[in-house]
Amino acid sequence: MPLDMVRALDRAKIVITNYHAFLPRETLAVSKGGRALLQGRGPQVTTHESKGQMLQRVMPQLMGVKNILVLNDEAHHCYRQKPDEENEEDQLKGEERKEAEKNQEAARVWIKGLETVQDKLGIGRVIDLSATPFSCGDPVTRKGRSSPGR
Numbered sequence: 001m002p003l004d005m006v007r008a009l010d011r012a013k014i015v016i017t018n019y020h021a022f023l024p025r026e027t028l029a030v031s032k033g034g035r036a037l038l039q040g041r042g043p044q045v046t047t048h049e050s051k052g053q054m055l056q057r058v059m060p061q062l063m064g065v066k067n068i069l070v071l072n073d074e075a076h077h078c079y080r081q082k083p084d085e086e087n088e089e090d091q092l093k094g095e096e097r098k099e100a101e102k103n104q105e106a107a108r109v110w111i112k113g114l115e116t117v118q119d120k121l122g123i124g125r126v127i128d129l130s131a132t133p134f135s136c137g138d139p140v141t142r143k144g145r146s147s148p149g150r
Contacts, residue, residue: 019113021058026048055116069124069126070117070125070127074130077106077107
């Protein structure tokens with residue numbers, strides 16, 4: 001590697017995190033009764049951090065940085081919800097349905113977090129990595145998978 005590129009690499013700022021970090025945290029611990037008292041008949045009381053506060057907590061070293069490179073490891077777990085007419089989740093029952101809903105919500109947390117990074121800081125590129133092969137199928141119901149049972 002050329003020396004001038006090594007110096008540039010030394011200036012890189014690296015953040016390693018997972019989707020849990022993008023979950024908004026409570027900024028004010030309030031019991032159910034306390035929340036009802038604070039709220040009264042007015043608008044809902046907000047006790048979760050803002051998107052900006054979440055980014056400051058998750059990646060403070062990237063505040064002010066533009067053109068962020070995101071490496072999505074296990075990218076097959078990161079997807080948006082299908083439009084209602086394509087949603088096959090309704091066909092699942094019981095525990096399978098609960099598991100599918102849990103997985104879909106987790107996938108959306110990561111995507112929403114990346115959207116916040118894009119909106120507030122700017123993402124230059126996202127590189128998706130995955131060790132699990134897919135045939136553009138549904139990751140929840142396993143339909144369309146190229147390798148059965150995975």
